[in-house]
Amino acid sequence: MRILLVEDQAKLLSFAKKGLEEQGIQVDAVSDGDEAWEMATTVPYDALVLDIMVPGRDGLSILRGLRDKRNNVPVILLTARSTLPEKIEGLNLGADDYMTKPFFVEELAARLHTVVRRKAGDSSHLIRVDDLCINLLERKTSRAGVEIELSTREFELLEHLMRSPGRVFGRMQIYEHVWGYNMDPETNLVEVYIQRLRAKIDKDHEKKLIRTVRGVGYALGGG
Known part of the structure; x- marks a missing residue:
């Protein structure tokens, strides 16, 4: 998941960014509303805070x-105030959730997963493709009922592929979404992580779920 976090208190911005990243969420953090608007209207974020x-x-x-642009990206509003009129205004404008500062980062992470799933029409915290399953809340992975240990980045890559089963993602698309910054065209980081996932996900199974589409990219399932 990649989000945009907008907060003008430097310490809180840094703290929340670090905490969310420890929860496996890719965070672009800014403190200026004009910069936030530019990013929110040009980058396909999974959610905004x-x-x-x-x-x-x-x-x-x-x-x-x-919302005027019919952009329905999930939005969680933060405020130091908890007055009812302000909360109602935000919800009436189309906010998906609302948190009053100070807050627990773990709760914010949980709410982010909730609003993203709600947008996708998925009320569950589980994503399944064939016999492969990931638990977004507990950040656990299993295949055929057997738990698989994944690093944070491996989990993020697998989640990205599983959210669109059968869809082929190019190297640059994967790198931008999972790592969140521009990629050196000469690097083989995506290939390295795909191989790591294959070793953990497909190694002991006759049916291989991770596909390489030569000259295009990678997909999970389909084909």
């Missing part, structure tokens, strides 16, 4: 603008 009071465009203005 918007502080209402930030310099430039405030959180409600960003939310209003996105």
Whole structure:
């Protein structure tokens, strides 16, 4: 999952970014509303976490603008205030959830998973492809009922592939979504992690789930 986190308090921004990344969430963090608007309208994030009071465009203005553009990316609003009128305004504008500062990072991570699943129409915290299953809340992976140990980055890559079974993703698409920054065209990092996943996911199974589409990219299932 890749999100945009917008918060004008530097310490809280740094703390929340680090905590969410420890939960396996890729975070782009900014403190300015105008910069946030530019990123939110050009990058396909899985969700946004918007502080209402930030310099430039405030959180409600960003939310209003996105909904006016029919952009339905899940949005969680943050505020130091908990007045009912402000909460109602945010929800009426199309916010998916609302948290009052201070907050627990673990709770924010759980709410992010919830709003993303809700958008996808999936009320479960499990994603299944064939006999492969990942648990988004517990961050556990199993195949045919046998648990598989994955690193944080391996889990993120597998989740990305499993959310669109059968879809072929190019190296650059994978790198941008899972690692979150531009890739050196000469690096083989994606191939390395695909091989690691194959060794853990497919090694002891007759049916291979991870596919390579030569000259195009990689997919999980389908074919």
